[in-house]
Amino acid sequence: MVSEGNDNIQVVLTKPLSVDGDVAADYKAPNLVQRMLSLIRNIRPGSDLTNFQLPPLFNIPKSQLQCFGESAYCFSKNLLQQCNNAENSLDRFTSVVAWSISTTRSPSFGVAPYNPILGETHHVSRGSLNVLLEQVSHHPPVSALHATDEKENIELIWCQQPVPKFYGTRVEAEVLGKRQLKLLNHGETYMMNSPKLMIRFLPPRVDWIGKVKISCQETGLEAELCYITSSLLGRRGEHRVKGKIYQSSSMKTLYEVEGYWSSIVKAKDINSGKETIIYDAKEVFSELKTPIVKDLQGIWPTESTAVWSEVSKGILSKNWTKAREAKSTVEDNQRKLAKERVSKGETWVPNHFTVSDSKEDGWDCSPIQERVPPAPIVVPL
Template identity: 80%
Template sequence: MEVAESIPDIMNHPWQLKVSEGSDDIKVVLTKPSSFDGDADYKAPNFARRFLSLFKNLPPQFNIPKSQLQCFGESAYLFGKDFLYQCNNAGSPLERFISVVAWSISTTRAPAFGVSPYNPVLGETHHVSRGSLNVLIEQVSDHPPVAALHATDDKENIEFIWCQHPVPKFHGTRVEAEVLGKRQLKLLNHGETYMMNSPKLIVKFLPPRIDWIGDVNICCQETGLEAELCYKTSSIFGSRGLHSVKGKIYQSSSMKTLYEVEGHWNSTVKVKDINNGKETIIYDAKEVFSELKTPVVENLQRIWPTESAAVWSEVSNSILSKNWSEARDEKSSVEDNQRKLAKERNSKGETWVPKLFTVSYSKEDDWECSPIQERVPPAPIVVPI
């Protein structure tokens, strides 16, 4: 296996790598992390065209050069301040819980308005490591779209498992995407499991903006602590309340409030101690998003053909080159191949089964995903530290 092509200065620019093995070529394209306030580098030309980004099978002009699976993963492995370390090493159960609340807020990222990532293909994977944290994601369903994430940190003895199923609903001048699926974080050294959900994503057309809304509940049965967070947006024409989050941390048994939570998920969030009125900033978005580095390929031989950065490499390369005709052809090629594989499975009476997760569905619990392997191995793609 040999490196056939690369672009230098990988910390600041998109990185491309062509890997050859026998007669098969795997090309990997990794792009820089999403910016602090959404992907400013990739914008649709005007409002009418931005509206199209809400629909599937977009022309590549309205795609950012990465898969939704990669965007999902970035919320887990791309950060400046390491909240996971803080969660695990805080001295008391209450301090750890507050750190988990801050970590949960840190996974709320700002998508760009008017452009969107690629819709992951069935069985697409994304495997990335940051230090001792190893993250593995698989698209376990495409109709409806469901992604499963498993991450482990052997050094910190941390594990988290997410299942994500976005369900968009149109409401006249806005679209709300409810993000279904359970999220759990395990601090194994402390025997604590934290369960939480995700807020809804809202897209407003007039004025054009994106925000997170809805209620998030975080609870730890072992410590008896719970948090309720309410994400809010502004009124139709105002900006007050935009990106705001407000809530409380309390004891589950007595419902006694211990801390009030207030701030903005795109700037700072603070907690106020009910006993003494002391306020402490627990989350600063600038710290989380400072000096984010583009992932790089460390082990070429271990790149899977299902890796997001490989599946969409030709499309991404064409988008970055602004060769829209070629990008359209390459995107159609990926989508046509998926239809061909689905047709072959149907003709054989085969049912596609995820390779990395077991999945189940019920009306009561929606989709549930469990990793097949206990630990996630180190990835061939790494985030420089």
């Protein structure tokens, strides 16, 4: 969807990514051979790769900032509401574990979203949930997210910094940064991290791996989850997760958690042996709706869907020359602005977050505003 409004600002909105990272139905990536030939044509022997731009053939029509935001606001079943309305602390914690699993979405192999530019924003509302993201650093790439739900009295504060490392046949990206979920009605704050993203070349596949820890200091409950990739010959969709929920003071296990984050996850009560489905991906992802523009005049020039609109239009229409030229315009302008700041001795400061960086704890992003205002882009209910 393309819309024009504030000073001819255009936005391009596409369908959300599915749980398995399938690209929007209105876009189908060219085959891998075509993309590799395009990559070879864009690299000249002996050329300097410092400022090399990935051809748009390898991009999906979204920014990484949008993909990050979608994990918070694109869902069919509102698990955040379930977290808030659970009757007791253990049920709330179990619901938070299920919600954390629901934010796991795997990108498709061989394509990637745009790298967000410095200061890029993404502002979307779904019902009473208002979500605001900002790219607070470009080198290294750091994204910040703040979301508030006025009705449920819930707050999310996330900071994300992917750190990729190459291991010959695969790339593993550790996702640094703190993630907080606050259930303000209950005075509970849940701290958690993200699993690692693994891109394997032979056979080609993308998956989440590694450990996730979720803790709530107020209730003394903790969870450890392990995301496990399938074997080399494993089928697409085999995305295992297993772990436990336990009391931190006694280390007593209360529930064992096991299943597939792309389908069903169950929790087994250690005392009774009873198994309960705590997460069903089909319920969460069955009918994801594309956001729409509600207030054209309210869209900022820094909005992701506006910054990359010309590139996205080129990709969707398969006009690769137009897409490449538009992408070069965006990236060249950013390099120009960066040089101007250096020449003037200026330091860029985020508009919506205060940030700090320490060697021990990594990046920490704190929202400037107490509440996120309603957005000009909304997800239909």
